[in-house]
Amino acid sequence: MENTKKFRREPLTDTQLLMTITIGIFFAMYLIAMAVLKGGFLRPQQIFDMLNDNAPLIITSCGLTIVMIAGGIDISVGAVTSLVVMSCVLYLNRGGNIFVSVLLALGIGLAFGLVQGYLISYLEIQPFIVTLAGMFFARGLTTILSVNPQKAEHEGFAKLRDVKIEISWLGYVAKNGNRIPARIELGVVIALACVLIIFLLLKFHKLGRGFYAIGGNQQSALMLGINVKRTRFITYIISGLLSGIAGYVFMMHTGAGNATNAAGMEMNAIASSIIGGTLLTGGVGNVVGTLFGTLTLTTINKIVVSSGLKDPWWQKITTGGMLCFFILLQSIVLSRRSKKKQS
Amino acid sequence: MEHELLEMRNISKIFPGVKALSNVDFTLRKGEIHALMGENGAGKSTLIKVLTGVYQMDGGEISVDGDKISIRSPQDAQNNGISTVYQEITLCPNLTVAENMYIGRENGVLVNHKSREKSADKILQELGIPARSTQQLGSCSLAVQQMVAIARAVDMKCKVLILDEPTSSLDDKEVNMLFKLMRDLKAQGVGIIFVTHFLEQVYEVCDRITVLRNGELVGEYLIEDLPQVELVAKMIGKDLDELSSLSEGEEKNYDNAEVFYEATNLSSSDALSFDFKIHKGEVNGFTGLLGSGRSESVRAIFGADKVTGGTVKIKGEDVKVTKPLDAMKHGIGYLAEDRKRDGIIADLSVRENIILALQVMKGFFKPISRSEAEAFADEYIKVLNIKTASRETPIGSLSGGNQQKVILARWLLTHPDYLILDEPTRGIDVGTKLEIQKLVLKLAEEGVSVTFISSEVEEMLRTCSRLIVMRDRHIVGELKGKDLNQAQVMKTIAGGES
Numbered sequence: 001m002e003n004t005k006k007f008r009r010e011p012l013t014d015t016q017l018l019m020t021i022t023i024g025i026f027f028a029m030y031l032i033a034m035a036v037l038k039g040g041f042l043r044p045q046q047i048f049d050m051l052n053d054n055a056p057l058i059i060t061s062c063g064l065t066i067v068m069i070a071g072g073i074d075i076s077v078g079a080v081t082s083l084v085v086m087s088c089v090l091y092l093n094r095g096g097n098i099f100v101s102v103l104l105a106l107g108i109g110l111a112f113g114l115v116q117g118y119l120i121s122y123l124e125i126q127p128f129i130v131t132l133a134g135m136f137f138a139r140g141l142t143t144i145l146s147v148n149p150q151k152a153e154h155e156g157f158a159k160l161r162d163v164k165i166e167i168s169w170l171g172y173v174a175k176n177g178n179r180i181p182a183r184i185e186l187g188v189v190i191a192l193a194c195v196l197i198i199f200l201l202l203k204f205h206k207l208g209r210g211f212y213a214i215g216g217n218q219q220s221a222l223m224l225g226i227n228v229k230r231t232r233f234i235t236y237i238i239s240g241l242l243s244g245i246a247g248y249v250f251m252m253h254t255g256a257g258n259a260t261n262a263a264g265m266e267m268n269a270i271a272s273s274i275i276g277g278t279l280l281t282g283g284v285g286n287v288v289g290t291l292f293g294t295l296t297l298t299t300i301n302k303i304v305v306s307s308g309l310k311d312p313w314w315q316k317i318t319t320g321g322m323l324c325f326f327i328l329l330q331s332i333v334l335s336r337r338s339k340k341k342q343s
Numbered sequence: 344m345e346h347e348l349l350e351m352r353n354i355s356k357i358f359p360g361v362k363a364l365s366n367v368d369f370t371l372r373k374g375e376i377h378a379l380m381g382e383n384g385a386g387k388s389t390l391i392k393v394l395t396g397v398y399q400m401d402g403g404e405i406s407v408d409g410d411k412i413s414i415r416s417p418q419d420a421q422n423n424g425i426s427t428v429y430q431e432i433t434l435c436p437n438l439t440v441a442e443n444m445y446i447g448r449e450n451g452v453l454v455n456h457k458s459r460e461k462s463a464d465k466i467l468q469e470l471g472i473p474a475r476s477t478q479q480l481g482s483c484s485l486a487v488q489q490m491v492a493i494a495r496a497v498d499m500k501c502k503v504l505i506l507d508e509p510t511s512s513l514d515d516k517e518v519n520m521l522f523k524l525m526r527d528l529k530a531q532g533v534g535i536i537f538v539t540h541f542l543e544q545v546y547e548v549c550d551r552i553t554v555l556r557n558g559e560l561v562g563e564y565l566i567e568d569l570p571q572v573e574l575v576a577k578m579i580g581k582d583l584d585e586l587s588s589l590s591e592g593e594e595k596n597y598d599n600a601e602v603f604y605e606a607t608n609l610s611s612s613d614a615l616s617f618d619f620k621i622h623k624g625e626v627n628g629f630t631g632l633l634g635s636g637r638s639e640s641v642r643a644i645f646g647a648d649k650v651t652g653g654t655v656k657i658k659g660e661d662v663k664v665t666k667p668l669d670a671m672k673h674g675i676g677y678l679a680e681d682r683k684r685d686g687i688i689a690d691l692s693v694r695e696n697i698i699l700a701l702q703v704m705k706g707f708f709k710p711i712s713r714s715e716a717e718a719f720a721d722e723y724i725k726v727l728n729i730k731t732a733s734r735e736t737p738i739g740s741l742s743g744g745n746q747q748k749v750i751l752a753r754w755l756l757t758h759p760d761y762l763i764l765d766e767p768t769r770g771i772d773v774g775t776k777l778e779i780q781k782l783v784l785k786l787a788e789e790g791v792s793v794t795f796i797s798s799e800v801e802e803m804l805r806t807c808s809r810l811i812v813m814r815d816r817h818i819v820g821e822l823k824g825k826d827l828n829q830a831q832v833m834k835t836i837a838g839g840e841s
Binding site: 010011014015204206207212217219221224283284 | 417429433434437438439448453456475478479
C-alpha cells in the first residue's frame, strides 16, 4: 500500500493540464513554422523579437491572469498602460528624472488598482463595469494630456532605452557577412522577472493560494478563513501595478507616447490568459501558461504574416479563431474529465 | 464544578417580524453525538448559525468549557474550537486535498507544499479517509470531500464539531463510513452536533436528542428514552393519529383504466432503455437506492436529459418528447429533485415563481396580466397553505418546505394530466411532508396521474398504488396490491431471491 502510493503519479490538476496543452501546442506550432516557413523562424532572434515586441503584453497578461484566477476581470489594463506611457514621456520631456518617472508609472498603475479594487471588492460593484469605466477614464486622460504623438527626448532615458543584451553565439550572419548578435531588450528581462515572481507568488505564497481559493469557490474560501475582500482587492492592485510596469516597458520599446498606444491590449491580454489555460470562471490558471499563451498568439500572427496575408485584419481573424479553438478545447477537456469522475 | 463542553443559555434571535429563537438552551457534553431535531422553521439552522458566528444572537450566553465566549464571526467560532461541516461542501474543488485542509489558517506567508501534504496524509490515514493529499479535491466523491472537511476541522483541534445535514447526498455505504468517523471522533472526546432529517440515522449514531419547535426548546432526551414515534410527535407537535390515518394505502387496481402515458424502450443520455406506463389517476413510484437510476428515468420521461431512443405514446397517440417544453405541452409537469438548482429562482417573488411554468407554456408573447397573476398566486398560497409574508416576498427567503409548495403550485397552475415529483419531500419538515402526500392523493382522485419518488420507502407505500423498483439502472421489479409492503420492497431492492 505504502509502496504503490509512493510511485503513483498524481493526475494533473486542471491548471497543470491546461497549461501543458498550451505549451505543447506552442512548440508543435513553432516546429511546424520552422519546417514549413523556414526563414526567420530558424533564427533564435525570431523568439527574441517576439519577446521584445510583446514584453508589455506579457506583463499585463500576468496581471490579468491573477485577476481571472481570482474570478474577476480587468479590462482597463491597456488604457492604463497607454496613460502611463504618455504621462512618463511628457514628464521626461520636461526634464524629469528617470527614477521619478519609474515611480510615476508605478504610481499611476497603483492608483488605478487601488480605486478599481476598492470599488470591486469592498463596494461589490461588477468588475466588468468598474474596469470599463477605468478604461474610458484612462483613455480620456491620455488624450487630454496630448492629442499628438510625443517622442521621448530625454538623454538619460535614451540611454536606458538602448540598453540591449547582446548574445553573440545566438546571432546569425547577415548577407554582407557581418555577424549580428541576438538582441534582447531590457523590457524582456523585466517581463520574465514579472512572470517568475508571480509564478512563485501563485505557487508558494499564502496570498497566491488565496487567489485560487476565491476563484474556485468564493463562499467556501470565506468559510475556510480567507479574507475574500482583501484578497480580491490585492489582485486588482497587482494588476494595476503591472499595467504601470507594462507602460514603462512599452515606452522603453517605442520611445514615444501616443493616445492610441496599446489600443486593444486588454483584449489581447485576456486572449493570452485564456489561451494559456486560465479559465474565465476562475480558480484555474498559471502565469507560465500565460507566457506561452502570449507566445502562441504572436507566433500564429507571425505565421499568418509570413504566409503572405499581410493585411492586419487577418491577424484579428486568426486571434479570434485561436481563442475559439482554445476555449472549445478547454471545455471539452474539462467536461470529459468531470464525466470520467462520475462513472 | 464540572463544566460541560458547550453550554448555550437563553439564546434569542429576532429577525424582522419573526422571533426565530426564544430562550433556547442547548448543552453538549464531551464525547457525545447530539442530534438537533426540529421541523423546518423550528430554529435549528438559526441556532447553528448563532453558534458559528454567521448570525449574532440578540440575547443569551454561550460558554465553552465554562468560559463565556462571544462569537462575532466564523473565525471567532473556529478560534474557540467550534467547527462546522455544512451540507453543501464548503471547500475549493480546484485545490488539492492538502490545501483544502490547511488554507486560511497557516502561519507565515510562504506555503510549504511538501510538509503540508505529509501532515495531511497522516491525518487522512489516521481517520481512515480514502483520499490522497495531492489529489485535486474535485476528483473525490462528495462523501470523501465531506470527510476532508471533517479532517480539516479535526486538525484544527476542534472541540465542537457541527455536522449540518452531512448525509443528504451520500449513499448508504458512504453514510456508514461517515458514521464510523463520527464514532472515532467521539471516542477522542469531540462533541458532535448532528443535524439531519433522517430519523433512522439519529437512532443509529446519536446519544442524545434536543428537539426544537417554533424557535422554542421542546426538550433534551437520552436516545433510549425517546422512541422514534414520540420524537416525530415532539417535532411536529401534533397528534400522531394523522400519520397513521394515511398509513394504509388503499389497494387500487388501475389495470383497466385508460393509459395516459406509455414509453417503450425509452432511453436517454443518463438512463438505460426501459418500458413504462401510467394510467389516468394512478399514483406510482420509482424506488431504489441512490444512483439506481430512478431520477434518470423520470428525467427521460420529461425530456430533461437528452433522449436517445424509444417511442412514447400519450393517450394512445405517438408523440415526440425530446425536451421539457414538449412534455409540458402534453400536460406533463416535473418537479425536479434538486430544488435549489433546478427549481426555484431565488430572487424572484413567490408570485413570479408560481407563474413561471404557465407563462412558458403560453409563450412569452401572451403575457399573463398582473392582476391575473396575483389572483393565481393568492389562490395557491391559500390552497397549499404556503407560509410567506406576502406574494411578493422573494422565494429565497422562504423555508425549504414552503419553497417546495411554491414549485408545486407552479405545476398545479398548468393543470397537468401527469405530474412527476422527484423527491418532493426531501429536506422539508414532517408536517409539510404530510400535506404534500395528501395533496398527491387528492390530485389522483381528480384524475391526475402522478409519479412520486422518495428516499423514504414508507412514504411511497403510503401514497403509491404501484412501485417500480430499480437496481443498477435497470427495472428489477414492479410491486402492487398485496406485494406492496416494506419487506417486499427491501427484498426486491436487495436482490429478489427468496
